[in-house]
Amino acid sequence: MFPELNNLLNITPDKVEQGKLTLLCDAKTDGSFLVHHFLSFFLKAKCKVCFVALVQSFSHYNIVGQKLGVSLTTAWERGQLVFLEALKTSLDIFFQTPAGPHPLQFLREASARNLQPLYAFVQEALKPEDGGEATWRHPVLLVDDLSVLLSLGVRAVAVLDFIHYCRATVCTELKGNLVALVHDSGDAADEENDLLVSGLSHQSHLILRAEGLATGFCKDVHGQASPSRVIGVRAACVHSHMWIQNTGLADSTQVHRKKAKGNTQKYCHGFSLGDFSFILLGYFAFMFL
Amino acid sequence: MPRPVHWSRRGRDAIRARLSGRGQQSEMLESLLAFGGLVLLRDSIEWEGRDFLKALIKQSALCGEQIHVLGCEISEEEFREGFDSNINSRVVYHDLFRDPLNWSKNEAFPRGPLEALRAMCRPTDLRPVTIALDSLSWLLLHFPCSTVCQTLHALCRQGDSSPVERVNVLGLLHEELHAAGPLGALSSLAQIEVTLDGTMGRTSAHILYRKPRHRPAHQVDPTAHLTFNLRLSKKERETRDSLTLPFQFSSEKQQALLCSEPSQASSHIFYEPDAYDDLDPEDPDDDLDI
Numbered sequence: 225m226f227p228e229l230n231n232l233l234n235i236t237p238d239k240v241e242q243g244k245l246t247l248l249c250d251a252k253t254d255g256s257f258l259v260h261h262f263l264s265f266f267l268k269a270k271c272k273v274c275f276v277a278l279v280q281s282f283s284h285y286n287i288v289g290q291k292l293g294v295s296l297t298t299a300w301e302r303g304q305l306v307f308l309e310a311l312k313t314s315l316d317i318f319f320q321t322p323a324g325p326h327p328l329q330f331l332r333e334a335s336a337r338n339l340q341p342l343y344a345f346v347q348e349a350l351k352p353e354d355g356g357e358a359t360w361r362h363p364v365l366l367v368d369d370l371s372v373l374l375s376l377g378v379r380a381v382a383v384l385d386f387i388h389y390c391r392a393t394v395c396t397e398l399k400g401n402l403v404a405l406v407h408d409s410g411d412a413a414d415e416e417n418d419l420l421v422s423g424l425s426h427q428s429h430l431i432l433r434a435e436g437l438a439t440g441f442c443k444d445v446h447g448q449a450s451p452s453r454v455i456g457v458r459a460a461c462v463h464s465h466m467w468i469q470n471t472g473l474a475d476s477t478q479v480h481r482k483k484a485k486g487n488t489q490k491y492c493h494g495f496s497l498g499d500f501s502f503i504l505l506g507y508f509a510f511m512f513l
Numbered sequence: 514m515p516r517p518v519h520w521s522r523r524g525r526d527a528i529r530a531r532l533s534g535r536g537q538q539s540e541m542l543e544s545l546l547a548f549g550g551l552v553l554l555r556d557s558i559e560w561e562g563r564d565f566l567k568a569l570i571k572q573s574a575l576c577g578e579q580i581h582v583l584g585c586e587i588s589e590e591e592f593r594e595g596f597d598s599n600i601n602s603r604v605v606y607h608d609l610f611r612d613p614l615n616w617s618k619n620e621a622f623p624r625g626p627l628e629a630l631r632a633m634c635r636p637t638d639l640r641p642v643t644i645a646l647d648s649l650s651w652l653l654l655h656f657p658c659s660t661v662c663q664t665l666h667a668l669c670r671q672g673d674s675s676p677v678e679r680v681n682v683l684g685l686l687h688e689e690l691h692a693a694g695p696l697g698a699l700s701s702l703a704q705i706e707v708t709l710d711g712t713m714g715r716t717s718a719h720i721l722y723r724k725p726r727h728r729p730a731h732q733v734d735p736t737a738h739l740t741f742n743l744r745l746s747k748k749e750r751e752t753r754d755s756l757t758l759p760f761q762f763s764s765e766k767q768q769a770l771l772c773s774e775p776s777q778a779s780s781h782i783f784y785e786p787d788a789y790d791d792l793d794p795e796d797p798d799d800d801l802d803i
Contacts, residue, residue: 338614340616343616381654381655384654385613385614388613389612389614389616392588392610392611392612396588396590396591396610418689419690422558422687422689422690423654423687423690425558425689426558426586426650426687426689426690427586
């Protein structure tokens with residue numbers, strides 16, 4: 225996990241606000257590092273985690289997790305982590321008819337009406353243990369990512385309903401947390417995605433937004449021709465900029481290593497952290513009275 | 514002292530008011546609830562409207578009204594936060610949050626949420642009723658716009674026919690989630706429209722009141738007081754009514770056409786061909802088999 229992000233959000237693995245929906249939103253950049261952050265954060269906080277991974281394989285998250293100090297394999301073996309590897313599980317759906325309800329059943333349906341089987345999977349995964357002391361702290365649901373569901377033919381309202389039910393169960397009933405990633409295309413033509421992002425924003429307690437710099441590609445930061453995506457953070461409530469200075473590629477790699485121990489170039493593949501800061505859009509209930 | 518309310522007249526029916534500051538808040542809230550009908554509360558991600566809705570509910574409760582809340586977006590516990598016991602006792606929360614689509618098959622709303630909404634306005638006592646919809650956006654996303662508008666219209670009209678003094682319907686609407694069509698339809702239904710906005714961290718509410726349409730006490734005769742005569746005498750009226758229009762296909766015309774005899778040399782065509790004409794005496798339609 226990234227300590228800088230923890231500092232900005234004023235959270236530690238020992239001190240987590242429960243019952244909250246956190247929306248991770250990225251625009252013109254790759255916000256998946258936020259998913260890796262929260263995955264490692266909640267595993268370190270000894271929470272029961274259900275991870276619905278629609279985009280990458282288990283080994284990808286495991287490799288990155290190891291750089292961030294957690295082992296997904298160990299967590300899975302001891303029952304702390306329930307992992308739905310959609311890339312692998314979808315093969316069960318595509319090539320044979322499943323015997324019973326399957327969480328990815330919507331892939332088979334001509335017009336996917338709702339995500340109830342997926343919700344049932346989450347509900348089952350995070351239900352409290354019967355009797356005795358709970359081994360883990362509050363449950364957490366992590367979804368990477370929701371925009372891909374739209375590409376798979378699910379309507380935006382169906383995704384909103386799914387998150388609604390997950391929020392009712394995980395956040396309200398079980399006092400756990402929900403973290404979901406969504407891509408903000410910023411494209412006016414993509415109405416379904418806009419509806420999804422807006423609807424989720426209204427449901428969320430906290431929105432973390434990762435954006436490319438308004439000025440675009442910053443040559444000074446990366447020092448090479450390949451595009452360097454820089455993420456900016458602006459805390460709406462605190463109005464502070466958090467920058468990690470660097471002057472060139474070599475420096476950026478070093479700084480990167482200093483700040484987040486164990487990360488290697490492999491993690492930066494296709495996406496350079498380099499000089500980065502984060503955009504934080506706090507969503508606080510505004511007390512009118 | 515800053516002026517808390519700014520009024521300007523726009524159009525025949527609307528008075529636009531802008532309020533910022535806490536000075537005349539409860540007066541403003543009371544005036545929003547005075548008319549009955551639909552009060553549309555438009556909010557956005559940046560300027561959340563739920564607290565305004567709760568403020569209106571508090572004001573209703575203080576006036577002794579019974580409030581029914583259709584809660585779709587947050588839990589009952591979260592909604593009741595900030596209400597004291599006196600207000601809580603007047604608020605009836607219809608929980609559509611836990612299982613709105615009946616996935617757990619518990620049948621909390623056996624005939625659907627809209628029917629439950631209509632049932633809310635069949636009162637057991639004669640006190641004024643306030644119905645709060647949290648949120649109208651949820652209903653619009655799950656039901657056709659026309660159905661929602663008809664239900665709202667029926668709810669607002671209930672106050673006219675039933676012995677209940679007045680029915681207030683407060684609807685929370687998230688602007689970004691809907692297209693211009695449904696927003697326009699709800700705007701036209703609403704008696705009062707409150708749009709939440711703000712600058713520099715301060716929320717302001719833009720309030721649009723629709724004045725009730727004035728109906729004339731007597732019918733105005735448009736043909737009176739003219740310099741020319743627009744009136745018809747009885748005979749003139751009869752002649753006008755019995756006139757057959759030339760291009761209207763009536764039964765008389767139909768009979769005339771059907772009974773007409775084939776042409777008996779009643780018409781001829783005289784044609785002088787010139788040098789370039791190629792006249793073929795054969796009928797080109799001869800081979801048609803009709």
